[in-house]
Amino acid sequence: MNQQAEPFLKNLQDPDDFTQVHISRPHESAHLHVSGRATYTDDIPTLAGTLHAALGLSSKAHAKIVSISLDKVRATPGVVAIFTADDIPGVNDVGPIIHGDDPILADGLVQYIGQPIFIVVATSHETARLAARRAEIVYEELPAILTAQQARAANQHVLPPMKLARGEAGTKIARAAHREAGEMLLGGQEQFYLEGQISYAVPKDDDGMHVYCSTQHPTEMQHLVAHALGVASHNVLIECRRMGGGFGGKESQSGLFACCAALAAWKLLCPVKLRPDRDDDMMVTGKRHDFHYTYEVGYDDKGVIDGVTVDMTSRCGFSADLSGPVMTRALCHFDNAYWLPDVTIDGFCGKTNTQSNTAFRGFGGPQGAFAIEYIMDNVARSVGEDSLDVRRRNLYGKTERNQTPYGQIVEDNVIHELIDELEATSEYRARRAAINEFNANNAILKKGMALTPVKFGIAFNVTHFNQAGALVHIYTDGSVLVNHGGTEMGQGLNTKVAQVVAHELGIGFNRIRVTATDTSKIANTSATAASTGSDLNGKAAQDAARQLRERLSAFAAERFGAGQVSASEVRFAHDRVVVGDSVVPFEEVIAKAYLARIQLWSDGFYATPKLYWDQSKLQGRPFYYYSYGAAVSEVVIDTLTGEMRVLRADALHDVGASLNPALDVGQVEGAFIQGMGWLTTEELWWNAGGKLMTHAPSTYKIPTVNDTPPDFRVRLFKNRNAEDSIHRSKATGEPPLLLPFSVFFAVRDAVSAVGGHKVNPPLNAPATSEEILKAVGAVRAATAAPRR
Known part of the structure; x- marks a missing residue:
């Protein structure tokens, strides 16, 4: 040597x-x-001759277009061209799965307020946006369905209903020592990416089109643009250097903007940029699906579940978009971390005259898991046990009680050790006793605490995407x-x-x-x-x-x-x-x-190996592995105003052998705050006419730095993936969004304290101040009512 x-x-x-x-x-x-x-898409230096596009939007939730006059639009100084559905040389559709139900531009029929009808191209962004408002459109209004419940009552759906079942849930519920039934609502959520939707289309020689697009799915954009222009995929190049956030909102929904920019550039043979303002972006694009649930559950004296049924109805909007996979994932995550021996889960994708809801971080998983956590919270209160103890008794086992309702064996379960560690490091028992003492001595302010687990499957539930x-x-x-x-x-x-x-x-x-x-x-x-x-x-x-x-x-x-x-x-x-x-x-x-x-x-x-899935039977192995986590949150509420504050949050999350611990901790922190916002402040509201009224930062309340718990402790659980993932790491993006379930159920715990934990509060999500006040009032009324 x-x-x-x-x-x-x-x-x-x-x-x-x-x-x-x-x-x-x-x-x-x-x-x-x-x-x-x-450099984000809007920062790319514009080429000489670049024009700017804006969209003309529907002002009716459901209507036929009787007539449309664009004379005032054309007369606006700086307007170069206007394009409608008739100008699309190829296919007028951006549906990612069900083709034909999601037009690029409405053609004779509008199905929600904010649906694009035409494109205005002008010399500046402001000119195009101003001109787009000058169209004169006569409508013949049609009946509109706006909520998931209305869609269910009218049997209006974008896809056939789904059912996932194991055993005889109805029989087990009927024979159980205790039974209860109920319903709850879980609101949707706006992605609120910092960088809005944007596409910049540049024509190339020989029918080529180069589209710079803020998108999570460049290949999907390539297909959509090619189909809209009537050219082969090799004519279209989609490029994305980085996005200022996506959260699922740029998986399929960036397609409309890419196609509109490309269509204008194709027709005018010059570069065209389409960047909607935030209000237009929120009016046009879909959000997280909100869900309505009805359930029935049977359980024993210790809160162990014998049988459970749940019926989930989602507000999908006017088209299918990704609602099918979202509902499938919701059904497959209803179990969360719990062994459910006999279970029936029904899913109904309601068709409504609202924005077509789409992917959002968690992709239906959070909506499914929320339902079982709500049920588990009720069961614990009904049997008079600490909710953590009841949750523990129902967890999946290591070598038995370890098969999911959809047939996958849970082989990598670390949830027991993870919860043990979090219970100890968060001082759960001592803090629970301190909270009980605080509530006994305070009539106005009430504290609450909850520990909730997470089991989240990792892989696309469409196998070939992996x-x-x-x-x-x-x-x-x-x-x-x-x-x-x-x-x-x-x-x-x-x-x-x-x-x-x-x-x-x-x-x-x-x-x-x-x-x-x-x-x-x-x-x-x-x-x-x-x-x-x-x-x-x-x-x-x-x-x-x-x-x-x-x-x-x-x-x-x-x-x-x-x-x-x-x-x-x-x-x-x-x-x-x-x-x-x-x-x-x-x-x-x-x-x-x-x-x-x-x-x-x-x-x-x-x-990805080992994956198989039968969508018709909802059986198989849709996930390569599971990520686990748990969080403890402590809150205080003001029973006079409904105001809420998170005092402390402890999160312990499994990312396997982390590739980059700093990045992963940041992802967990961000997911926690985003999920907390969804469950507490981010309320979407449509008026009676079907117009989204929360379409700007002034009316839609995302959490700010001031909402971050002053005591916020995030740690990564020491573990190695049992499967051969990249260096035995685990996914970090979506699973931790479920950790702030602990915030919602801590709020519910605080409301429950108003009635001495004798009543299950009818608290819907998001738990805004108004919802908290309504729940407090309901608990007080139920507590004051004479018992039979």
């Missing part, structure tokens, strides 16, 4: 000596975010360029993928650059959704980098090993390549490999 190599080689004996994963690292664009230099591709290029100076099919929306996907590639090649993170997602580089991509971004794209990039490393190992063994070293013995670490006694700088190996005509780029691919 030569003296120069010896110190370095000694350091390499420890396999943990070099790593670029399982370590905290800043977001790869953090320096650009904080300096304002990060695939991804990547490209890795090594340049002759040793720098590396990576492209993959996922999209960066602030969650740190590019950072994690870069870490994976750096680790695989044994080089520094600073050598890696991840480029914009581009349908001309990686074809047929899946949406960056369902918390699968790092799982899929990380594995695909690792595959590409592994091929390069193996190719370079064979070359290095021959070139530097003098025939004495096998390719399998070559090691890459610390920007060097170790070949026997030789230590060669990485860039030197690359330069020599190029001269030897070794391929210095590779493609990678990954398909």
Whole structure:
């Protein structure tokens, strides 16, 4: 061994000596975010001749268009052109699954207030938006259905009803020691991404179209634009460098904006940008599905569930969009972390004359799990037990009581250990006693606390979406360029993928650059959704980098090993390549490999194993693995005003062997606050005419920094994924959104204290001040009423 190599080689004996994963690292664009230099779609310098588009929107919830006059629109100075459904050369549809029910532009019939009818193209954004308001449209109004309950009563649905059942729930309920039935409402939620919907379409030669689009699903945008223009997919290039948030709202719903911008650019043969203002964005686009539930449950003296039935009705809006998969996931997450021996779950996707609701972080999972948590909360109060104890008794087991209603065996259950740890670190029992004492001594302010668990399945519940591709290029100076099919929306996907590639090649993170997602580089991509971004794209990039490393190992063994070293013995670490006694700088190996005509780029691919699903039977293994978590929240309410404050929140979440703990903690924190907002302040309200009245920051209340619990403790549970995920990590995006269930049920616990915990409060979500006051009044009335 030569003296120069010896110190370095000694350091390499420890396999943990070099790593670029399982370590905290800043977001790869953090320096650009904080300096304002990060390029979003609206920041792309506009080309000469760029025009601006705006949409003319319906003012009726359900009506036939009798006549439309656009003369005043055309007469507006600066207006260049107007396009209607008649101008679409291809297919007038942006439905992601059910084709034909979701037009780009309304054609003779409008189905919600805010539905686009025409496109105005003008010399400036403001001119286009002003002109769009000047249309004179005569309508023949039709009856409108606005709520999920109305849709159910009228049997109006966007998809056939679904049913998932196991055992004889009705019989078990009838024979149970205790039974109860009820209903509750869970509101929807606006994605409220900081960067709104936007598309910038630039015509290219030979019928090409380049669309810069803020989207989570570039391939879907490619298909929609191609179909609308009547061209092949290879004519359309969709590019997205980064988004200022997506949360599901840019999975399918960015399609309308991409198609409208592309149509105008196609017709006028010049670049066209379409950026709706926030009000228009919220009026046009769908939100999280709100749900109405009815349920019946039977249980024993200790609160162990014998049988349960639940009927879920979602407000889907006027078209199917992604409502089918959302309801499927809701049905598959009703169990949450609990063994339900006999269960019947019905799902009804109600058709309403409102915005077509769509994907939102959790994708139906939170709506499904909320129902069983509400039922479990009722059961605990009815048997007079602490809700944590009742929840524990109903948890899935390790080796028995471990099959879900849809047939998947829960093989990786860590929820018992996780709850044990959280109960201890949060001082749950001592704080519960202190809260009881506080409530006994305070008539106006009441405190509440709750601990709720999470079990969340990871994978698309459409099996073929669970695939991804990547490209890795090594340049002759040793720098590396990576492209993959996922999209960066602030969650740190590019950072994690870069870490994976750096680790695989044994080089520094600073050598890696991840480029914009581009349908001309990686074809047929899946949406960056369902918390699968790092799982899929990380594995695909690792595959590409592994091929390069193996190719370079064979070359290095021959070139530097003098025939004495096998390719399998070559090691890459610390920007060097170790070949026997030789230590060669990485860039030197690359330069020599190029001269030897070794391929210095590779493609990678990954398909998630073990998945199968029968949608007709709602049976199979839809999830590769489960993520687990739990949270304890403590709140205080003012029973005179309904005001609520979260005093402390403790969250413990399982992300497996985290690729980047700093990013994952940030994701858990953000998900917690976003979920807390959904369940407490973010109320969507349509008036009697079907107009969304909460369509701006002035009327729609997302949580602010002042709503963050002053004592907020987030930790990652020490665990390794039982499945072979990317470096044994687990998904982080969606599962922690369910952690703030603990906030809602802490509020319900505080309201319950008004009646000495003898009455189940009829509290709907979001638990706004008005809802809290109504629930307090109901508890007081029920407590005061004479008992029979």
